[in-house]
Amino acid sequence: MQTLWQTVLNDLELQVSKAVFQTFISQMSLLSINDSIATIGCNQPMLINFVEKRYYQMIKKTLDSYTQSDLKLVFNAKKTDGKKQIDGPLFTLKIDSHTGTPVIDVKLNPNYTFENFAVSTSNHMAYAAATAVASAPGTSYNPLFLYGGVGVGKTHLMQAIGHFSFQKKSKLKLIYCTGEEFTNEIIEAIGNKTTSLFKKKYRQLDLLLIDDVQFIAGKYFIQEEFFHTFNAIQQVKGQIVMTSDRPPEEINKLELRLKSRFEGGLTIDIGQPDFELRTAILLIKAKQRKIDLPIELAKLLASNVENIRKLEGVFIRVLTEAQIRNVAIDNELIKSVLGKTVKEIPAKNNINPAKVIDIVASYFNLKLSQLKSNKRDRIFALPRQILYYLLRVEVGVPLMDIGELLGGRDHTTILYGVRKISNLLSTDEKIQEDIMGIKNKLY
Ligand code: ADP
Numbered sequence: 465m466q467t468l469w470q471t472v473l474n475d476l477e478l479q480v481s482k483a484v485f486q487t488f489i490s491q492m493s494l495l496s497i498n499d500s501i502a503t504i505g506c507n508q509p510m511l512i513n514f515v516e517k518r519y520y521q522m523i524k525k526t527l528d529s530y531t532q533s534d535l536k537l538v539f540n541a542k543k544t545d546g547k548k549q550i551d552g553p554l555f556t557l558k559i560d561s562h563t564g565t566p567v568i569d570v571k572l573n574p575n576y577t578f579e580n581f582a583v584s585t586s587n588h589m590a591y592a593a594a595t596a597v598a599s600a601p602g603t604s605y606n607p608l609f610l611y612g613g614v615g616v617g618k619t620h621l622m623q624a625i626g627h628f629s630f631q632k633k634s635k636l637k638l639i640y641c642t643g644e645e646f647t648n649e650i651i652e653a654i655g656n657k658t659t660s661l662f663k664k665k666y667r668q669l670d671l672l673l674i675d676d677v678q679f680i681a682g683k684y685f686i687q688e689e690f691f692h693t694f695n696a697i698q699q700v701k702g703q704i705v706m707t708s709d710r711p712p713e714e715i716n717k718l719e720l721r722l723k724s725r726f727e728g729g730l731t732i733d734i735g736q737p738d739f740e741l742r743t744a745i746l747l748i749k750a751k752q753r754k755i756d757l758p759i760e761l762a763k764l765l766a767s768n769v770e771n772i773r774k775l776e777g778v779f780i781r782v783l784t785e786a787q788i789r790n791v792a793i794d795n796e797l798i799k800s801v802l803g804k805t806v807k808e809i810p811a812k813n814n815i816n817p818a819k820v821i822d823i824v825a826s827y828f829n830l831k832l833s834q835l836k837s838n839k840r841d842r843i844f845a846l847p848r849q850i851l852y853y854l855l856r857v858e859v860g861v862p863l864m865d866i867g868e869l870l871g872g873r874d875h876t877t878i879l880y881g882v883r884k885i886s887n888l889l890s891t892d893e894k895i896q897e898d899i900m901g902i903k904n905k906l907y
């Protein structure tokens with residue numbers, strides 16, 4: 465049930481804004497499913513009425529799609545600690561209440577290892593840096609800052625560092641937590657007047673892994689504590705690794721001195737996985753479930769679903785369908801799960817970026833010089849951002865290279881454009897149409 469709920473949450477994350485997901489949806493947990501009734505709990509009972517009112521249909525639809533049923537949802541306001549279970553086994557470090565010394569209690573997602581991580585152009589830099597840090601924490605890149613969109617493998621890579629370092633040195637003091645958990649812990653420590661324990665716990669670590677660190681932006685008191693923690697850990701030659709959905713300079717409201725700390729280490733972007741990488745990841749996931757997925761079928765799925773989390777979701781749906789209908793996993797089954805818009809497996813991706821630039825210009829009736837110019841009017845800026853998007857996502861050109869292709873633009877500008885189009889794509893039909901039109905011309 466936890467796996468199911470995690471899959472549903474991953475899907476919901478793609479349907480709402482980040483803020484809504486973090487504040488509301490991610491607080492929900494699935495308590496039970498009995499007689500077509502799914503009971504949803506929440507670790508913040510105050511939220512539950514609001515979520516029920518606003519997101520009932522969305523949650524129901526998503527849950528139904530994975531369970532292949534027509535469930536009635538009941539929202540239960542009783543406090544649960546579902547969140548902790550959902551997050552799966554993670555690293556924690558507890559303080560022994562008698563002696564006041566930290567006790568390490570190592571748990572983490574056993575599948576998130578380097579062995580299970582597939583490497584390709586979009587993530588090889590991040591992989592290289594992560595392995596370097598894992599083999600010699602505190603000595604190579606410190607801090608290591610990994611950023612990228614949803615599902616590109618940030619959490620996986622970060623936990624792999626934890627696994628590896630811990631295998632090498634089992635006395636290693638390490639903590640894995642999310643920016644949100646870090647924040648909550650500080651707030652709790654203040655409430656319970658246990659800040660000295662908090663300090664003790666965090667400030668003498670060998671390895672601190674903070675996932676989704678953007679969460680602490682704008683929370684000045686938390687940032688202050690984080691800053692001190694950061695300094696203390698670096699002083700004892702401990703390693704810090706952070707992930708975020710955007711580069712440090714784009715995390716608004718992040719204090720300047722923190723930002724410059726992040727940039728003092730190594731900052732690496734992980735791009736969206738291309739078709740080959742998606743296929744490889746899917747094969748790894750199948751193997752973990754002891755399913756023998758033929759490579760052609762993996763390719764068919766990977767060519768139709770671009771987001772890794774969605775891809776895992778669709779794969780699970782295929783498995784469920786196969787079980788329910790008691791049929792083999794084959795072409796036909798996959799196509800029926802994918803629905804009517806099945807794309808065939810693409811020919812090897814060797815599109816020339818220059819060709820994409822030409823086609824985008826002609827599609828929008830712009831001169832090349834207009835498309836490449838710095839003019840900010842919407843009639844130029846939007847096609848330009850669509851171009852960034854296609855070069856990054858469709859052709860797999862790294863952000864830096866796109867910047868150079870277009871006359872020396874900063875990679876953060878490119879990233880901004882790619883994000884904007886990705887976001888618009890889920891709601892804006894005109895943009896969906898434009899992208900389809902351009903892709904038709906391309907292929
Ligand atoms: P993020 O934290 O960037 O949102 P995750 O680390 O949660 O992404 O990855 C989403 C899913 O995709 C996980 O199940 C993860 O194991 C898988 N995944 C992502 N990238 C890779 C990869 N390169 N190799 C293997 N699995 C991957």
Ligand code: MG
Pocket residue numbers: 618619620675
């Ligand atoms: Mg993550």
